[in-house]
Amino acid sequence: xxxxRKLVRCAVPELAAAQGMEPGRIDDMLFDSEITRRAGTxxxxxxxxxxxxxxxxxxxxxxxxxxxxxxxxxQAGQMxxxxxxxxxxxxxxxxxxxxxxxxxxxxxxxxxxxxxGGVYTLVSPGATEDFxxxxxxxxxxxxxxxxxxxxxxxxxxxxxxGAEGEG
Amino acid sequence: MAYKISLKxxxxxxxxxxxxxxxxxxxxxxxxIQQNTPAFLGFTLSSNRNERTALFNMYVNEDDxxxxxxxAHAWAVTAINATGDSTRQWATFAHPEERERVPA
Numbered sequence: 649x650x651x652x653r654k655l656v657r658c659a660v661p662e663l664a665a666a667q668g669m670e671p672g673r674i675d676d677m678l679f680d681s682e683i684t685r686r687a688g689t690x691x692x693x694x695x696x697x698x699x700x701x702x703x704x705x706x707x708x709x710x711x712x713x714x715x716x717x718x719x720x721x722x723q724a725g726q727m728x729x730x731x732x733x734x735x736x737x738x739x740x741x742x743x744x745x746x747x748x749x750x751x752x753x754x755x756x757x758x759x760x761x762x763x764x765g766g767v768y769t770l771v772s773p774g775a776t777e778d779f780x781x782x783x784x785x786x787x788x789x790x791x792x793x794x795x796x797x798x799x800x801x802x803x804x805x806x807x808x809x810g811a812e813g814e815g
Numbered sequence: 816m817a818y819k820i821s822l823k824x825x826x827x828x829x830x831x832x833x834x835x836x837x838x839x840x841x842x843x844x845x846x847x848i849q850q851n852t853p854a855f856l857g858f859t860l861s862s863n864r865n866e867r868t869a870l871f872n873m874y875v876n877e878d879d880x881x882x883x884x885x886x887a888h889a890w891a892v893t894a895i896n897a898t899g900d901s902t903r904q905w906a907t908f909a910h911p912e913e914r915e916r917v918p919a
Binding site: 764765766767769776777778779780781782783784786790791792794795798799802 | 817819831835838839842843845846849850856857858859860861862863864865872874917918919
């Protein structure tokens with residue numbers, strides 16, 4: 649199991665249990681902490697954009713750092729659940745229901761999914777941990793369906809790669 | 816009219832973790848470019864650690880396929896350079912893997 653997956657799957661509930669609080673509370677604490685502010689200055693405008701979205705967006709808690717910053721600073725708590733019904737789901741709901749369904753299935757299949765600033769990233773299961781970044785939705789454009797097709801193709805491809813690796 | 820331009824880049828050096836960070840950073844910058852460029856309709860970016868490659872699928876609102884390809888390439892290179900890795904870390908190919916006309 650890779651480092652990022654370990655952080656996402658294990659650290660959030662363990663940190664929450666250690667602190668005797670819900671994961672979302674840890675997210676709030678880390679978001680406002682000094683270490684988070686330091687990391688934020690290292691990721692240009694990304695954290696400030698996330699901060700604004702976190703305050704004003706419809707989807708609640710929000711991850712503020714890049715995966716590199718999270719790995720470097722141990723801020724796994726920031727990837728706490730954005731879905732109240734499932735403490736292991738680490739991404740805010742995607743605005744496209746079809747894509748959200750794809751994410752949920754991918755999550756069940758062992759993919760790691762996270763979001764910063766409206767851009768969602770999936771990490772494939774297995775040793776390779778390939779990435780797929782899905783750019784933001786442009787609602788007025790038919791291009792979005794093509795981006796979703798790209799995602800479907802990548803999921804199918806990486807699922808096949810994983811099956812071959814296991815075989 | 817729009818085009819889907821697929822560009823493949825090779826990540827020349829660095830560890831697997833470094834490659835993952837670099838791909839994430841490039842995606843971040845691509846998102847910034849998209850938000851400030853009306854002709855940049857969308858993108859997906861996939862990495863393959865075994866091949867040490869990254870595949871850019873870029874959707875460009877442009878009538879001329881050559882201009883669409885040039886724009887997609889320029890955005891990819893801009894995003895790569897903006898990560899600070901420079902072209903010493905990444906090798907992009909000027910010719911697309913695929914160029915496809917798509918409905919805008």
